[in-house]
Amino acid sequence: MTEITIDNIFKSYGSTPILERVSTVLPDHEFCTILGPSGAGKTTLLRILLSMETPTKGRILIDGEPVDEEPQPDRGVVFQRYSVFPHLTALQNVMIGPQLKSGNWFTRPLGAKRRHLRERAAALLEEVGLGDALDKYPCQLSGGMQQRLAIAQAMIMEPKVLLLDEPFGALDQATKRSMHSLILELWERNKMTIVMVTHDIQEAFTLGTRILMIDKVRDDPQAPAAYGSTITHDLRLDPKRRPPLTVVTDDTLDSAGDDPHSMRAIFARWTQNAGDAVVEKGGALATRGE
């Protein structure tokens, strides 16, 4: 059981508010995708979940307990960049997690233990499609391969929560799709909670059982930095009733009067398209019928 409670988070950098009144509960085994325009504070929220950043106000609870103030192995992470260690080969990058956790500062597991760990790491790499690249260094891998390596590196720790920050942002459609099935498979098998930031609305609706849209509710054109972002939409999707994955291009759908290409408008169309699959709606703007 892993239940994440985001309890009334505020975050400002200096006097600039970034996030305000962010509250929600992610039940066990949720696949939560976070959407929002650039600069909305998605990465900031993820960093707070990771304890990489402390909120100005509010707290994060896992199973009712406040999270540790340092990053810990219970929450794994894949960043958009710099997630893997450049000085280690693919195999070493995956093995280093358990090695660090079990060893003190100079010893490493030896003998049978090491062989066992090696096998486990190699099997995991095989699974993410890097079976041929065990002894390659990250700089010899493509962007997509590096991200798969980073996922394997995080997965070997079997974290309760996996945090992903635009992990597939730089990949082509085909690679993206294979990464999607990979991550869904891992998510099903390991029964963990995934929180994933993305720019790609289709990706969010394809993968998520839960979609959070983060944006500013109040916007002062005179002072764009006066207010922070909050959760404007909070959808719970039933993965079994997921809509067919067609790209929504139908502009006759009601786009709430906005620019039809704005993220909010596209999001509204996708929500409409999802139809039955949306089992619950919440968030600051949901009451306005958007």
Place this chain on the structure above:
Amino acid sequence: MKRAFNYIPNRPVAIFLACLPFIAAILFYMAGSETRLAENPNDKLMPSFTAFGEAMHNLAFTENRRTGQYVFWQDTYVSLERLLTGLGISVILCLVIGLPVGFLPYLRRMWEPFVAAFSLIPPLAVLPILFIIFGLGETSKIVLIVFGLAPFLTRDVALSVTQIPREQLIKAQTLGASTMQIMTQIVLPQVMPRLVDSLRLSLGSAWLFLIAAEAIASEGGLGYRIFLVRRYLSMDIILPYVLWITLLAFLMDYALASWSRWYCRWRHLELKPS
């Protein structure tokens, strides 16, 4: 017609081109030396290659009657011992101090300005102090090298520690690493390539400090010999010694570069994707 910098020589041409200036310098010297010797057979300024050979034969392959040693090899041994000891101590110091100072914010705040100030003291200016404190023996020469190199290298190590992306340190924490583990297994290996490069660049200063110290007070060593025979205008000894020092410096540089290519292979793959 391509732009000039788009003409790239192939390997044999590159090697030939690299040899050209050396050959030119040797020819130039030979011509100059011959002209001068034709005018005045006792000229000391530009001895012939035969004179070099004779002088070196005397120093390197003939036992010194008084001490029973081969002067040239003895000089080389003494100098290298001093230099390598100094370099070794500097490297150990810069890692032992630089890593924690660069990595732990409290230590950084406390020591960074001090190390920066310390590294600006001109080492040769404190040489007299070292002679006073440590005497004229081996210690003061080694300390001078350490004094000249360690603060610079320490600063460099501390700086490159701070350049490791924060994501990696966070990542290591999510893998359950302790401070010490991150320092030895994540930070140290990533600092190594840069340290080797800095060390290569400071080999020149290391030799400078060594020769300066040997010139002032010593009983042997390459620098000592050069300054000793200067009184007799013995260019036939000075020039081969200078060439020998240059060759040693080059070999050390080459050895460091090769070691780095092997030990920090990942870094070189990053720089030159094959």
